[in-house]
Amino acid sequence: MGHGPAVKLGKDNAAAYKTRLGVKMFAVYTIVYATFVILNTTNPKMMESIVLGQTAAVIWGFGLIALALIMAFIYNRLCTKAEQQMNS
Amino acid sequence: MIYTQSPLAIGLFCFFVLFVLGLSFYLAKRTSSAEGYYAAGGQIHWATNGIAFAGDYLSAASFLGICGMIATAGYDGWMYSIGYLAGWIVALFLVAEPMKRLGKYTFTDALDSKFNSKSIQLMAAISTLLVSVFYLIPQMVGAGVLVQPLLGLPHWVGVCIVGVVVTLIVATAGMASTTYVQFFKGALLLIMSTVVVISVLFRGLSTTPENNGQPYHDFKTLHADSSLTLVEEGYTMVAGLDSEFGEAGFVKLAKDGQESIWHLIKTETGYTLEEALYVTKLADGTKLFNGAPAEDGKFFPVGHIRELRVNGEEVTATGAVGPFAYLSALKDSTIVLWGKKYIKQGDNTLTIYYQKPTPGSRVLRPGLKFKVDNATGLQKFNFMSLMLALFCGTAALPHILIRYYTVPSQAAARKSTIVAIAAIGFFYILTLFLGMGAMTNGVINLTDNNMSAPLLALSFGVILFAVISSLAFATVLGTVSGLIVAASGAIAHDLMDNFMGMQMTDRGKVRAGKISAVVIGCIAIYLGIVFEGMNVSFLVGWAFAVAASANLPAILMLLFWSKTTARGVAASIFVGLVSSLGLILVSPDMWVRYGKLPADAPVQFNSPALISIPLSFLALVIISMMTQKDVIKGHANSEA
Numbered sequence: 001m002g003h004g005p006a007v008k009l010g011k012d013n014a015a016a017y018k019t020r021l022g023v024k025m026f027a028v029y030t031i032v033y034a035t036f037v038i039l040n041t042t043n044p045k046m047m048e049s050i051v052l053g054q055t056a057a058v059i060w061g062f063g064l065i066a067l068a069l070i071m072a073f074i075y076n077r078l079c080t081k082a083e084q085q086m087n088s
Numbered sequence: 089m090i091y092t093q094s095p096l097a098i099g100l101f102c103f104f105v106l107f108v109l110g111l112s113f114y115l116a117k118r119t120s121s122a123e124g125y126y127a128a129g130g131q132i133h134w135a136t137n138g139i140a141f142a143g144d145y146l147s148a149a150s151f152l153g154i155c156g157m158i159a160t161a162g163y164d165g166w167m168y169s170i171g172y173l174a175g176w177i178v179a180l181f182l183v184a185e186p187m188k189r190l191g192k193y194t195f196t197d198a199l200d201s202k203f204n205s206k207s208i209q210l211m212a213a214i215s216t217l218l219v220s221v222f223y224l225i226p227q228m229v230g231a232g233v234l235v236q237p238l239l240g241l242p243h244w245v246g247v248c249i250v251g252v253v254v255t256l257i258v259a260t261a262g263m264a265s266t267t268y269v270q271f272f273k274g275a276l277l278l279i280m281s282t283v284v285v286i287s288v289l290f291r292g293l294s295t296t297p298e299n300n301g302q303p304y305h306d307f308k309t310l311h312a313d314s315s316l317t318l319v320e321e322g323y324t325m326v327a328g329l330d331s332e333f334g335e336a337g338f339v340k341l342a343k344d345g346q347e348s349i350w351h352l353i354k355t356e357t358g359y360t361l362e363e364a365l366y367v368t369k370l371a372d373g374t375k376l377f378n379g380a381p382a383e384d385g386k387f388f389p390v391g392h393i394r395e396l397r398v399n400g401e402e403v404t405a406t407g408a409v410g411p412f413a414y415l416s417a418l419k420d421s422t423i424v425l426w427g428k429k430y431i432k433q434g435d436n437t438l439t440i441y442y443q444k445p446t447p448g449s450r451v452l453r454p455g456l457k458f459k460v461d462n463a464t465g466l467q468k469f470n471f472m473s474l475m476l477a478l479f480c481g482t483a484a485l486p487h488i489l490i491r492y493y494t495v496p497s498q499a500a501a502r503k504s505t506i507v508a509i510a511a512i513g514f515f516y517i518l519t520l521f522l523g524m525g526a527m528t529n530g531v532i533n534l535t536d537n538n539m540s541a542p543l544l545a546l547s548f549g550v551i552l553f554a555v556i557s558s559l560a561f562a563t564v565l566g567t568v569s570g571l572i573v574a575a576s577g578a579i580a581h582d583l584m585d586n587f588m589g590m591q592m593t594d595r596g597k598v599r600a601g602k603i604s605a606v607v608i609g610c611i612a613i614y615l616g617i618v619f620e621g622m623n624v625s626f627l628v629g630w631a632f633a634v635a636a637s638a639n640l641p642a643i644l645m646l647l648f649w650s651k652t653t654a655r656g657v658a659a660s661i662f663v664g665l666v667s668s669l670g671l672i673l674v675s676p677d678m679w680v681r682y683g684k685l686p687a688d689a690p691v692q693f694n695s696p697a698l699i700s701i702p703l704s705f706l707a708l709v710i711i712s713m714m715t716q717k718d719v720i721k722g723h724a725n726s727e728a
Contacts (some may be wrong), residue, residue, distance in 0.1 A: 003616045012498060015185070018418070022181035029177045030479075036170075041468045044460040047453040053416050057163050057453035061170050061520070065513045068177050072506045075181065079502060 012088040019080050025075055032067060036060050096552035097238050108272075112257045112265035122597040125262035126193035127493040127576055132267055138507020140267045141491055143274025145172075145482075147223075147567035148230030148538075149628035150519070151277065151560055155544075156537035158523020159391065160426065162451035164458050165523055169516035171478025175632075176512065178640075179483040179506040186647050187492045188501035194577040195489040196586070197640055202671050203497050205654035206587055213582035215638040218665065220575040220608075221615070222631035223487070224568060230617025231564045233538055238557045247616035250561075254568045255609030258470055258576065259602040267494055273566040277559050280512060281518045284541075284556065285411075288525035292406040293417055295396050297530040304530045305388045307443070310341075310361040336431050338364065338440060347379050349356065351442035357625040364442040365390070365534060371435035375537075379583075389543065391532040394445050395422040396531040411521065418448040418524060425451070425527075426534055431607040441534045451527075466692050473698035474629065480701060483634030484639035487567075487574035520555045568612065576604035579705040623666055629695065630672055637664035637700035645708050656712030664704030671696035 040047060040057075047057035123130060132140070150172065157165030190198040196212035230246050235246025283666040297304050311319040316328055316339070326347060327340035337352050339361065350361035365387060368376040377387030396403050397420040406417055425446045431438045446456075454460055458474075459467040472662050482488060492501045526532055526540035531547050533539050542560055546553035580600035584590045594601060642660045645652045672678060675694045676686035 012189075015189070015498075018185060026181035028178065029181075032175050033353045033479060037472055041460055042455045044453065048449050050419075050449075053412065055419055055452045056447055058415055058598055059092055061163075061166060062517070063174055064170055065517060068173060068509055069513055071177070071510050076502060076506050080499070083235070083499060
């Protein structure tokens with residue numbers, strides 16, 4: 001019987017920091033996503049209004065996809081920095 | 089609809105199949121150990137793994153199902169894209185690194201990392217098997233759907249081809265070959281979808297879309313006075329206002345011995361009659377398309393703009409446009425969508441598809457498929473529950489989670505997730521243009537919208553169709569191979585090795601995994617044939633709901649709540665599985681499949697996640713609190 005990783009992993013002193021950061025960033029994205037879902041549920045006609053030449057729904061959709069990518073890059077940058085500082 | 093087979097498409101398909109099989113046999117030499125078979129030796133580069141994630145994730149449901157749904161229901165189809173992509177945020181911020189740190193071959197390893205509990209091993213393995221099977225069925229059905237236009241072979245042959253090829257891929261080199269197949273497929277899918285979207289934008293929008301050189305069907309409109317006397321000559325009334333057609337808002341006419349059905353629209357002076365399409369299912373099961381056998385080709389593809397507006401002016405074509413100008417023009421135009429009504433005529437059942445001109449701004453916001461406008465509380469609940477399942481499901485899918493074991497470090501797990509988010513997010517943006525392109529380029533097959541993306545490619549010529557269809561088939565190969573690796577790991581590693589404690593050598597473990605893969609491959613072939621005709625996105629939504637309910641609460645609480653106990657984890661998986669599956673089985677969608685009225689179903693919503701996920705969390709907390717004497721100090725996330 002053997003659990004544990006398939007390859008040997010070194011000790012990661014930044015794990016606790018990365019976990020805290022992940023939870024915070026997850027909370028931010030979840031709030032934005034929940035707002036999007038609630039707006040669609042409670043006031044769908046508002047999503048038809050025009051913003052920047054598109055429907056608000058299209059702007060929200062592009063925004064959510066772009067936000068996911070931007071937050072992912074920020075998270076990676078902060079995690080990599082923490083790993084370099086704490087594991088060196 | 090009748091498709092013409094292209095030798096090029098058949099050639100490309102054969103080339104791809106031979107390529108992946110050759111790759112699998114080559115990699116088989118490197119997979120003699122359990123690490124090699126289940127985790128590709130843990131040495132895959134993060135960038136390769138990230139694209140392989142995309143290859144794994146962008147299944148038939150994503151490529152065929154979402155594009156088809158956008159083509160017929162507009163923005164509501166894109167809601168799936170947004171929800172699926174958001175799910176990767178849960179994977180990146182909460183699950184990726186701990187999963188890599190705690191697990192070995194399967195996600196059960198991670199859940200069981202600090203407990204060594206038989207109940208967790210059993211429940212997590214059952215959950216993996218059930219979710220994988222839920223996910224396998226639509227993929228196999230998708231293979232059968234594709235093989236007909238691509239190779240001209242019947243459904244069951246397509247299912248068998250995929251089953252045999254995938255079983256060979258997995259049984260020869262396990263996760264190593266699966267990873268590279270998914271990498272190539274993911275990369276090619278992104279590239280070729282981009283090519284189609286660029287072609288769509290170059291063509292622009294037109295009220296008379298061109299389809300591979302063929303003119304678009306010229307839809308006729310007739311006029312009648314208030315007593316339904318037609319202005320146009322040559323038509324005779326077969327079934328009028330006092331018939332079952334009239335009651336449903338249609339009339340049946342005949343001209344030159346040819347019957348046709350028309351949608352009635354009341355006007356101030358009488359009626360306008362708009363041409364409709366219809367499928368007749370005869371008592372013996374035979375289907376007629378627009379009154380003739382399918383071979384006659386009278387059932388044509390549809391999808392057009394009625395009034396095209398650019399900067400406030402009505403035009404007939406836009407010419408080449410940029411992506412935002414494309415969406416903006418659609419928003420200002422009137423697009424013809426298609427409604428569907430059923431009429432019973434003696435022993436025959438008619439499905440009538442009629443034109444529904446809809447403002448573009450209405451198409452590009454939610455509400456055409458999901459009932460959110462003037463919706464009841466239950467309808468709103470159903471929508472929110474689906475969006476929750478999509479958000480929570482990704483990070484709980486076993487075939488996605490095992491990909492974290494193929495990279496060498498936690499940082500690589502994180503980076504590969506970011507590559508996946510970039511690739512999948514980009515693809516989901518493309519789906520909006522692919523779907524809207526299909527909606528307005530006269531390529532939708534109303535009897536099966538799953539083929540919208542390949543048929544959009546066909547409108548640009550047979551070469552693009554051949555490539556896209558082969559890729560769609562490869563999409564199924566990639567996803568099914570990932571699912572079979574996950575399911576074989578659940579049987580051979582979780583159940584046989586860990587739960588039953590069978591003593592096996594390293595080679596024995598690999599052999600057990602390969603035999604399991606063959607057995608699951610056979611089961612997948614059987615299910616793919618049995619479930620022929622089912623919508624490919626139907627079970628995927630449910631697979632997300634079951635995975636999110638059974639697996640995610642256990643994963644998150646194990647990582648973030650130090651009082652979690654083994655019995656709490658097992659109870660959470662059990663409650664999540666039973667509640668989500670139970671609610672699905674008594675849902676209105678299932679009631680229809682039982683041959684009953686959906687209104688009679690015991691529950692009036694189809695997506696169970698908003699109930700089953702909280703129940704699963706609750707079960708974990710209550711049972712963990714009751715079994716605190718079993719708690720193991722230091723929760724999983726603190727073990728760096």
